[in-house]
Amino acid sequence: MKLHEYQAKEYFARYGLPVQKGVVIDRAEQIAGLALRYPVVIKAQVLVGGRGKAGGVRLASTPQEAGERARAILGMDIKGERVARVLVAEAADIEREYYFAFVTDRAAGRVAAIASGEGGVEIETVARTAPEKIVRAEVDPFLGFPAYQARVVGRRLGFAGAALEEFVRIATALYRLYWTEDADLAEINPLALVGGHLLCVDAKLVLDDNALYRHAETPPNEEMTELEAAARRAGLAYVELDGDIAVIGNGAGLVMSTLDLLAHFGGRAANFLDVGGGASAEAMQTALGIVQQKPGVRAVFINIFGGITRCDDVARGIVENPPKVPASIRLTGTNEAQGQQILKDAGIAAGLDPDEGARVAVELARRGARAREAR
Amino acid sequence: MAVIVDAETRLLVQGITGYQGAFHTGLMLEAGTKVVAGVTPGKGGAAVHGVPVFDTVDEAVRATGANACCIFVPARFARDAALEAVAARLDPVVIITEGMPVHDAIEVVAYARQQGVRVLGPNGPGVTTPGQCRVGIMPTHLFKPGPVGIISRSGTLTYEIVAALTRAGLGQSTAVGLGGDPVVGTSFVEALELFNADAGTEAIVLLGEIGGSAEEQAARYIEERVDKPVVAYIAGRTAPPGKRMGHAGAVISGTQGTADHKIQALEAAGARVATLPSGVAALVEARMR
The missing domain is CATH 3.40.50.261 (Succinyl-CoA synthetase domains)
Incomplete structure (x- = not known):
């Protein structure tokens, strides 16, 4: 089951992963009452990919502009999916973008960590055009994802010093989320460097339908008709x-x-x-x-x-x-x-x-x- | 000759007292399988179709010399049952159970590899060597002994093909159901390796479906190592991307895992790929001539 970005970010926050301050709304009028620092970014909450290209992600520097943007995006049709909610989040001044995810590797029958210094684009595109830029690490299910493994991946992405330790905390917390919540995919793209700190600017979470029985508080499935x-x-x-x-x-x-x-x-x-x-x-x-x-x-x-x-x-x-x-x-x-x-x-x-x-x-x-x- | 199970297999059934477990134990016995023990925690001392039931695999193995295992327990207990069977070195461990969480399957498969035990499934129909042994739920009457080995991700599609082969006079050495879940214990490549080495198998039928890259890996292996004729069919050519097609494993995302990609890879490796299931038997016949 695929979750919306805002739902994924709720999981992220619970596991101590850094996300921007943001609020999800379903009516443009709600913008006025939000205690957010401007500029903000308005993001359509849909389960299909490619919302940015479809005009579903817009910046706004004032509450009035944010209201107009939200009104335009709400109700929009993105690849057959109607936008019912938008996430309004404080905009981040991104210095550099990375990709990091845990995914079930079917062929290996294992969990794999996938990372890349080319964030903000689809990992499939990177895999096609610049496969040498992808860093992979296989996870032993009985060991989990120890800090040393995260450090190896972090170094290969070029992190050093405090940023490296921040990456290790994020990577190990993401694995904890991935395994504990029975995820098929837990993805941060981009994982962004903002003011010298790492921030999960977009979050994707796909949960295993077969394991929903052991997770009482799973949000309802919106993929199904x-x-x-x-x-x-x-x-x-x-x-x-x-x-x-x-x-x-x-x-x-x-x-x-x-x-x-x-x-x-x-x-x-x-x-x-x-x-x-x-x-x-x-x-x-x-x-x-x-x-x-x-x-x-x-x-x-x-x-x-x-x-x-x-x-x-x-x-x-x-x-x-x-x-x-x-x-x-x-x-x-x-x-x-x-x-x-x-x-x-x-x-x-x-x-x-x-x-x-x-x-x-x-x-x-x-x-x-x-x-x-x-x- | 056969792969994975034969007349020497001494089967232990976990979940033997359940509805499906009891029903299929009866059918496995009718097919000639030596079902020697059953295990259901809390039901030790009972008997199902004359097969003694134990509380633990450990006791059952000591008492009966069981050497293989078939699992019919509900999804939430399948992890524990499979780990118990692997720990006892039963081989193969065949998991029929549908709906097992993927992380549970990952643990079971990793543990089985450490212990050197073969797992089939989860979410598979089992494995049948006609005339010798049936482990799982494949309908016995469709089969007849012969030279064609079958490897499949899916149950009913296997039956469809087996029935057509039998009608065409082409018997089967063994039919191996890998299971329809994203993570399963045995890959196409491992099953191809077994059939390629089996003296009783003259041709191999590979029944794949959309999702993942197992068929592409099989194609590479066929090209490099397999010297027997291979005929394939890939289900889901017309499936829309992103939809889960019944089998949890059968989701295509982007260009990866499409039927066309798999078909091209297999054909390039020298396998013949049937457009429809009904075309498989004729291709096998032609390749065996």
Whole structure:
């Protein structure tokens, strides 16, 4: 789960990481009452990247100017995300920018510290254009991130004296936050040198969804749409996409390949719902309810390969809550004959071949689109 | 011949008294697996499908000589169960559990490496050597013994491919499920190494998906070391960047981890990549001729 900058900075402050004084607001009128030293910077709080280029970060030297800026940014659309809040923070006079982060290195199965003297730009860009400027350190999970390791990284970034010790404090505190809060990513970019001291000017924090149960005070997830949140509550994995064919499948890999099948035959998925392993008839019923709620769905494609999941259970779920839009059903695997029979008895057609199922789903969606145009 | 598990495997099931643990213990026994012990803390002395249950792995190993482990415990207890299995040097330790926190997986994988123990998963379907041993949840009836080795990040996609191979008359040496989480115990490269050295495997099928760089590393290894034909399929070609696609590992960010990048790397390494899952069996057949 990705957090907003202001939320990440609340975590940072709790772990003793230096952040600018700032306040988050959702109405421009709130600017007037803020006890902040000017100039200030107004920053859109969105989860997508590239807000600076989109005009979502602006300087202001007076409360009046700050109010105008905030009014312009609030409600702005940044890559499809509406700005509901802005962070108003005291502007910092930056002398130099660095990058520092802890990230889960999937390939190594470990945590890695990543640092660079080229801060303020995306680390992926640095990795492409100047890989020699990136400093990496691997973390042994049983040792954590000892001060000496932080000092080695700090020296390689060119820190010395008091600034080096400041860097060591920041790096070790960030690791403490990263590990204690079950983060996937804890990033400071830029970590800025301001008046001889280090300051976390921007903060990014991504928390592990699987570990949320052991952190009582996690802020609500704003990445999910309403339907996604409803599915999560029902214990189903649902993701929204932007086509017109609703997809239900079992197992993440099979579902992903189902999206590819639709694309191969010229269609596009509106969403997908993974009913998981051992799906019951009830789960199937709920799944059908959720995927068809998305506006603009013209067809449903159900692609089930029964392993632990039994085809008769799936068929019963479909019969209980038959699709309201034209459906293509592929049902094979465990108890296939029973499942097919249940559907047949209810007058619902189903096949065994995934490619044929996808082709039919695409055709049904096309017909739906044509019918709409004809009206 | 086979990799990781075979007729000699003596399996211990952690979480054997739970719903999934008990159900799949029955299916593993039916598949011919020697399930010799179960462990559920607090349930020592019970029996599931005739398999004796112990409170600790230590007791179970002493009493039964178990040498491998399969874990069905809920996510919040999976770390402890896996550490206990690794400490007892059970090998492999197969973690079926879904939803394990990533930091827990990091600790388990690091400890297993220190102890020289192979971990499969978390969030995987397990490993099956048809006719000899099934550890985990792969449906037995889809398989038949033969020369094709399978390495996969995903469960149902594996079943889809195994069923198609069996229909085409191509049996399997072993199917290895790596698991769909960001951090798992065994990589494509390690599994490729095993199959490449296995006399019973003549061709290798690699089922990857978007996210991470494991498939790219596999491609480099294939180019340098693998002398058997490799056929691959990568799921998620049309997935939008930044969305978590069911598997926690399957998120693409930027250009990294895209299906196209993986497909190009594999093809450049000499592997054949199928556009659709239904194309895999034909490519295997062609490459084995």
